Amino acid sequence: MAEIVIKNLRKDFGSFTAVKSSSFRIEDGEFFMLLGPSGCGKTTTLRMIAGLELPTSGEIYIDGEEVGQKPASQRDIAFVFQMFALYPHMNVRKNISYPLVSQGMPRAQVREKVAEAARILGIENIIDRPVGGLSGGDRQRVALGRAIVRNPKCFLMDEPLGALDAEFREHMAEELRNLHDRMGATTVYVTHDQLEAMQMGDKIVVMNHGVIEQFGTPQDIYDKPASRFVAEFIGSPSMNFLKFHDSLEVGATSVTMHHETLHIPALREPFDGDMIYGVRPEHVRLSDASGYRGEVIATEYLGTTQIVTLKTHNGEVKARIGSEQPARVGESVGLDFNGQTVTLFDTQAGRAIRSDLNEGVLSHV
Amino acid sequence: MSDVLLENVTMRYGSTLAVDNLTMTVSDGAFVVLLGPTGAGKTTTLRLISGLEWPESGDIRIDGRSVVNETPAQRDVAMVFQQYSLYPHMTVRENLAFPLRSPILKTPEEEIERKIREVAEVLSIPHKLDNKATELSGGEMQRVSIGRALVRDPSIYLMDEPLSSLDAKLRADLRVELKRIQASLGATMLYVTHDQIEAMTMATHVGVLDEGKLVQFGSPREIYEDPVSLYVAGRLGLPRINALPAGIFGGAPAEAKTIGLRPEHIAHGEGKPSTVSRVERLGDQTRLHLQLDGHDIVTLTDPHTDLEAGDTVAIQPRNALYFDASGARIA
Numbered sequence: 001m002a003e004i005v006i007k008n009l010r011k012d013f014g015s016f017t018a019v020k021s022s023s024f025r026i027e028d029g030e031f032f033m034l035l036g037p038s039g040c041g042k043t044t045t046l047r048m049i050a051g052l053e054l055p056t057s058g059e060i061y062i063d064g065e066e067v068g069q070k071p072a073s074q075r076d077i078a079f080v081f082q083m084f085a086l087y088p089h090m091n092v093r094k095n096i097s098y099p100l101v102s103q104g105m106p107r108a109q110v111r112e113k114v115a116e117a118a119r120i121l122g123i124e125n126i127i128d129r130p131v132g133g134l135s136g137g138d139r140q141r142v143a144l145g146r147a148i149v150r151n152p153k154c155f156l157m158d159e160p161l162g163a164l165d166a167e168f169r170e171h172m173a174e175e176l177r178n179l180h181d182r183m184g185a186t187t188v189y190v191t192h193d194q195l196e197a198m199q200m201g202d203k204i205v206v207m208n209h210g211v212i213e214q215f216g217t218p219q220d221i222y223d224k225p226a227s228r229f230v231a232e233f234i235g236s237p238s239m240n241f242l243k244f245h246d247s248l249e250v251g252a253t254s255v256t257m258h259h260e261t262l263h264i265p266a267l268r269e270p271f272d273g274d275m276i277y278g279v280r281p282e283h284v285r286l287s288d289a290s291g292y293r294g295e296v297i298a299t300e301y302l303g304t305t306q307i308v309t310l311k312t313h314n315g316e317v318k319a320r321i322g323s324e325q326p327a328r329v330g331e332s333v334g335l336d337f338n339g340q341t342v343t344l345f346d347t348q349a350g351r352a353i354r355s356d357l358n359e360g361v362l363s364h365v
Numbered sequence: 366m367s368d369v370l371l372e373n374v375t376m377r378y379g380s381t382l383a384v385d386n387l388t389m390t391v392s393d394g395a396f397v398v399l400l401g402p403t404g405a406g407k408t409t410t411l412r413l414i415s416g417l418e419w420p421e422s423g424d425i426r427i428d429g430r431s432v433v434n435e436t437p438a439q440r441d442v443a444m445v446f447q448q449y450s451l452y453p454h455m456t457v458r459e460n461l462a463f464p465l466r467s468p469i470l471k472t473p474e475e476e477i478e479r480k481i482r483e484v485a486e487v488l489s490i491p492h493k494l495d496n497k498a499t500e501l502s503g504g505e506m507q508r509v510s511i512g513r514a515l516v517r518d519p520s521i522y523l524m525d526e527p528l529s530s531l532d533a534k535l536r537a538d539l540r541v542e543l544k545r546i547q548a549s550l551g552a553t554m555l556y557v558t559h560d561q562i563e564a565m566t567m568a569t570h571v572g573v574l575d576e577g578k579l580v581q582f583g584s585p586r587e588i589y590e591d592p593v594s595l596y597v598a599g600r601l602g603l604p605r606i607n608a609l610p611a612g613i614f615g616g617a618p619a620e621a622k623t624i625g626l627r628p629e630h631i632a633h634g635e636g637k638p639s640t641v642s643r644v645e646r647l648g649d650q651t652r653l654h655l656q657l658d659g660h661d662i663v664t665l666t667d668p669h670t671d672l673e674a675g676d677t678v679a680i681q682p683r684n685a686l687y688f689d690a691s692g693a694r695i696a
């Protein structure tokens with residue numbers, strides 16, 4: 001069990017800075033996600049927590065102890081890789097017991113620990129099988145078994161489900177989360193899959209170009225994105241971005257776009273210039289009463305809901321609406337946006353403009 | 366473009382029945398998606414039509430003409446594979462031109478140039494035309510291999526999970542793009558995937574395969590709303606349909622063994638009390654994992670629900686589907 005605190009962590013590889021001054025705190029027992037596109041620095045951050053890379057500067061505290069410059073072996077963590085590295089010539093039991101045997105633990109105790117890990121993972125029936133013939137899921141379970149058998153302070157996982165197909169990934173994600181709920185061990189998990197992060201994480205750090213863009217609970221990050229990058233990266237389809245130009249005072253509750261008044265949460269700061277009106281697809285309604293028009297250019301059936309893509313004066317808009325509602329390609333329709341959910345972004349800087357909606361959330365960054 | 370017809374087609378790999386007495390029509394201009402898990406016979410069906418595999422029995426007709434004795438080239442089909450297979454020593458332009466330079470087609474040079482421009486435009490790769498194929502990202506390579514099929518005017522396009530190696534964003538864009546291209550060309554398309562979103566959003570017709578058999582064929586809406594079996598019901602819909610003992614809520618038809626409840630078809634507030642085991646917040650929706658008499662149930666709720674693990678929620682079915690002991694739909 002452990003609390004992990006990261007302070008001003010930085011990593012340079014030659015002239016390239018992989019991680020720029022990151023700070024965040026992982027509470028004891030949390031399932032914590034490091035999320036971002038490839039090259040954003042998430043894996044480097046994880047490897048620094050593990051001790052596989054040493055930071056250029058900054059500190060890493062595990063349970064209050066500064067471990068930044070200590071080797072991996074002295075940190076009492078367990079690492080699960082994307083490509084489950086099992087010993088191919090050993091059977092399941094030997095693979096799982098290996099870390100204990102190499103620590104010199106007595107045999108009887110090893111047997112007991114391995115049996116417990118196998119029970120937790122539901123792999124007792126394959127314990128004496130060679131790892132060669134196992135399915136992807138079972139191989140991943142064995143890799144997890146090797147990690148949990150040591151009772152480490154925390155688990156570090158680098159895209160452990162990345163190599164699995166979609167259907168199975170969903171299943172394993174659930175299994176991993178259940179395992180975490182039973183064991184309660186602090187887990188730091190790296191992924192580029194936003195759905196996986198939302199689904200499994202208690203907290204998420206969103207990274208881009210070595211910088212933390214936002215840190216918070218999944219719902220806050222979804223509802224109150226701190227930057228255009230986060231808004232676009234989280235959610236599928238991603239948030240709609242309508243470009244416009246206006247001059248707004250503190251307290252403004254609407255903007256003018258193509259001669260129509262659109263509502264926004266009351267602003268907490270003034271802004272004058274190019275902005276983006278960010279609204280999620282499920283907060284767009286088709287409404288004949290609205291003067292803000294769009295032309296339907298595509299519809300995608302998804303069962304109970306459908307995604308309707310529209311062309312407007314300020315850019316393309318996707319709406320998620322009930323599949324029973326008619327929407328025909330080529331038709332012109334009115335659009336109604338749920339103003340209370342809208343985030344405005346500064347086009348130039350990409351940051352969210354402060355409002356009643358996101359006040360309190362942005363100060364975390 | 367043409368109708369493609371499969372009649373009682375059977376194909377075995379050794380002792381494994383890969384395609385079992387399959388009869389299906391891909392009408393001119395249709396976008397048919399074959400859906401099923403690994404090993405259901407989807408890819409084999411494509412390979413049979415393209416001529417890469419030969420059926421043990423049955424007939425395959427393209428535009429009324431039986432093609433079972435023709436070579437792949439004679440059948441005039443265009444195939445896109447999951448793994449892009451470009452000529453690495455050629456530029457994007459040369460890769461796209463290659464099928465048109467086939468001695469059978471004798472396409473004039475200005476026609477080739479025009480087609481390449483058009484296809485490159487559609488796939489957003491016009492600025493990459495003079496790059497070597499090996500200098501492209503994975504997404505771009507796959508777009509070029511789709512483009513290589515699109516420059517031709519074959520009787521049918523056969524695509525085998527062409528988007529599965531791409532990242533989520535690009536996949537979503539190309540879904541809309543492919544559908545648009547298919548509709549504007551009036552192309553006939555047979556498309557294999559195990560991604561149900563692709564099936565639902567692009568298809569005019571979905572064919573669901575189970576162990577080599579075609580178990581249902583219809584519009585995405587028919588397959589989703591009116592599945593013939595529990596197996597079909599489980600192929601579309603995320604989270605997956607909940608399958609529970611038929612009597613759990615009472616009021617089930619006599620022969621019913623299983624009640625199928627889609628997550629959105631569970632009403633909250635009245636009915637049987639269940640316990641929340643986990644709340645999964647996905648932003649646009651929140652999934653509730655419930656326990657009812659020892660069964661796991663997944664349902665959807667308001668994104669900003671106050672419910673937490675341990676809370677009690679009363680639930681009852683709405684638009685339930687009932688299945689008999691064999692899994693066949695009875696109500």
